[in-house]
Amino acid sequence: MPLTDTDPWQPTVGAFHGDSSRVRSGPWNSDSAFRKAERVIGKRVDQRDDAALVEACLADERQAWDELIERYGRLVYSIPMRYGFGDADADDVFQSVFVILYRKLDTLRDQQRLSSWLITTTHRECWRIGRKRNRELDLDHDFADVSTPSEHHSSTWERQHLVREGLKRLGGQCAELLTALFLEPNEQNYEQIAERLGMKVGSIGPTRARCFRKLERILVEMGIDDRTTSE
């Protein structure tokens, strides 16, 4: 069953307002799929969970702090950008959020996953800094509470973050293959994908299945199912 407009997991592309150049548009061809794959995967990341990194930060391990920024920098920075903030204001939000995180490390030591807390904190800092600059944020006016992001945005952003982090942990050819196939599922591109990865076209199917099983284990371990119960 191909993904359709009625697919419940189909993201609402264009739901984020602001500068349209920051919003993905148009189908991806295999070349751009691979370029995005390289950006998605990056380097393999540390396997420690968030609680372990927080403890390490509190134990004077600077590397743990750097890894928290590596893990969540994209998630945090993207929120003000989606809200239409300029680079300087997005930087201010980013720094504010990580200062708050640093100051509250002691209270977050039992938090298994920081993504939800960071999304809410970043959203609030956007509002706070936006008000200071008399900026009207182009946010969904369905918000019942402007101090928290909408459940839709929050769960979407968190899921995107989890998938991206899961692919980083998977690494290697599996991550490259799955990323390319996620971005361009049509079989017409299998030849290009196979050629790029040095695979036989006929091996894409079984390799995809094997690789996804690995990714699935990682995603379940990271808690992706927690975000699906409301879907």
Added chain:
Amino acid sequence: MAPNRINDEMLIAYAAGSLSPDQRHAVEMALRDDPNARATVQRYRLASAALAGDDSVEPPLNVIEKARAIYQPTGATASRSWLDAIDAVIARLIFDSRVQPAGVRRANTGRQIQLTYATDEIEVDLQASRLEPNGNDRWRVMGQFAIEGAQRDVDFAVFAVGSDDPVVEETRCVDEPFTVELPSGRYEVRARVGQSTVVLPDVILE
């Protein structure tokens, strides 16, 4: 293919929309009795949709570097950056026995000084006693930090005015007195309480 089991390749191909109508039908029949397989299909589609709709961007390197610099280890042997904090709170001198002799027990103010500094959160009492001179004019300074709220350790350092190197650097529990010996001179005391740095300016021992 067994009627009620499907292999992974078929399952993932189904999730990805890569099957013929007949194959799709066969998989859907099998999925009715296999909640684990249905969960896998859902996860594949979630992951695929999440990545396809992801418009997130990486922060610039300079933004990341600034955030990295936020971190300040708390260990005594770690960076002394708290000592150099530019956002330190300057404590107010709320009592100086040399200018308020009526508030002090009868004491030889030439040999003993009492000082009290305060911020909104903490109060620091210092009592400096001139030691018997042995050719060096030295003082014994006793002090104590009092902080509202939870008990915690206080890191403090004493600097001679104009110097960047502390003459004394210690850690004490709140309400635990400390004693240091200092030559006559002008000093500044810096104390770290939680994430805040407090400065006690103009501790003059003369």
